[in-house]
Amino acid sequence: MIERLRRWIGTFGIRAQIVMLLVGTQLLAHAVTFGFMLYLSSELGRKSEVIRDLSDPMFSVLRVLGDDPAKLDVLVDQDRRFSLVDEAPRVSSLPEVDAVVTEAIGSGPVADVVAFALPASADWPPAPRVQPFGLASRAPNGRWLIFTPRPNVITRTLPRVASTLALSLLALPLMLMSVWAGAWLVAPIARLSAATNAFARDIQAPDMAVEGALEVRRAIIAFNHMQHKLRRLIDDRASTLASIGHDMRTPLTRLRLRLETAQLGDAKAPVERDLSVLETMIDDALRFMRDDQHQVDLQNIDLTALCQTAVDAMRDQGQDVVMSSTSRVVAIGDLTLTMRALDNILNNAVKHADAAVVAVENNLDSATAQITVTDTGPGIPAHLIAFVQQPFNRLPTVAAGDTGDKSGFGLGLAIASDLMARQSGTLELAANTPHGLKATLTLPTQRDGA
Structure with a gap:
């Protein structure tokens, strides 16, 4: 149960978690306070206090009016709680009430007073666990003065409840201010998270403003420093690859010119093939470098139309590639990067399997869309799937029989994986039953934040 609650809380952002924590603790504190106040208002020791409050009007009347029947008649006419009857009420055994009556009689000039029980249906003011009761005293003229408490009697319970409610209303603005303060404190953390996602998509993303608590400012400074260092490393790599590509093209061009005039006989074709391999390697390396410089532009992409365009282009080249689904699926991504990743996957499929099937589907449960490319080629062993998604890594069996025209240079899957990651997508490789490879592009x- 606790683990399930922890996973559920983990689905919310830190700002929402802090808000829930503040609101939850405030509500818990108020619930405990309110419950404690109600308990104090209803504890057994409060009975005598409530009975004394309810009985006090009767004792006050007896002390002030004494034995004057005329004044009693006026009182009965003016106060509906009092009445005069000819017969004595049926006295009940009410120990708590009797104790209060005895105490009142002993403390002042109060005539004998007896207590009697009221029916359960009688109107009764808020009195915790006190049985409804009335008081009676015999007047000098032989009649009985009856006192029955009414709901308008104010006991000490009501002020306590009112004070608790007032305390809750007073604490409500404090709770709202606490929620606002908590959200304000974690706002820099939320912006740091957004900046991290932006930097993952765009290497040229701007630095973050240094703000927030001390630990957050230190984290932002470290993040900005990391951005600068990564930019320098990528720029250095790009400059190195560009220089190598430029410097290597010149001798390759000279070799081709010399090859045209050289008399090599049967050895000429293998040399030309090796030169083509070198040029292709240079082009792939430079293309890999240029992809890193592309600024990610997220937009709505019609994946069905994109896949159909890629399939048509492959078929125009004479490749056996088909589209198995036509329903429209829209995802969020970079059109250029997605197209490049799909082209790499399709080229890899037709290179090793001579055919491929493309399918597009929408997963409502995970709010994602998938492009699936399946083939019936040799496939990739499960323990080498992560290996082949790294730059310049090839399957050992492919590298051993490298002819330069079919194996490639270990960049296709690596580029596709990097292009998907830069737009918050993924590339997953798995075995295709009964044999072959299944590549899934997910966006x-x-x-x-939607």
Whole structure:
């Protein structure tokens, strides 16, 4: 149960978690306070206090009016709680009431007073666990003065409840201020999270403003420093690859010119193939470098139309590629990066399996859309799937029989995986039953925070 609650809380952001924590603790504190106040108002020791409050009007009348029947008649006419009857009420055994009556009689000039029980249906003011009762005293003229408490009697219970409610109303603005303060404190953390996602998509994302608590400011400073360092590393790599590509093209061009005039006989074709392999390697490396420089532009992408365009382009080249689904599926991503990733996957499929099937589907449960490319080629062993998604890594069996035209240079899957990650997507490789490879490109269908 606790683990399930922990996982559920983990689905919310830190700002929502802090708000829930503040609201929950405030509500718990008020519930405990309110319950404690109600308990104090209804504890057994409060009975005598409530009975004394309810009985006090009767004792006051007896002390002031004494034995004057005329004054008693006026009192009965003016106060509905009092009445005069000819017969004595049926006295009941009410120990708590009797104790209070005895105490009152002993403390002042109060005539004998007896207590009697009222029916359960009688109107009764708020009195915790006190049985409804009335008081009676015999007047000098032989009649009985009856006192029956009414609901308008104010006991000490009501002020306590009212004070508790007032305390709750007073604490409500404090709770709202606490929620606002908590959200304000974690706002820099939320912006740091957004900046991290932005930097993952765009290496040229701007630095964050240094703000917030001391620990948050330190984290932002470290994050900005990391951005600068990564930019320098990527720029250095790009400059190195560009220089190597430029410097290598010149001798390759000279070799081709010399090859045209050289008399090599049967050895000429293998040399030309090796030169083509070198040029392709240079092009792939430079393309890999340029992809890193592309600024991610997230937008709504019609994946069905995109896949159909890619399939048509492959079929125009004579490749056996088909589309198995036509329902429209829209996702959030970068059109250029998605197209490049799909082209790499399709080229990999037709290179090793000579055919591929493309399907598009929408997953409502995970708010994602998938492009699935399946083939019936040799596939990739499960323990080497992560290995082949790293740059310049190839399957050992492919590398051993490298002819330069079919194996590639270990960049296709690595580029596709990197392109998907830069737009908050994923590339997953798995075995295709009964044999072959299944590549799944996944993109979100909702923007971050939606």
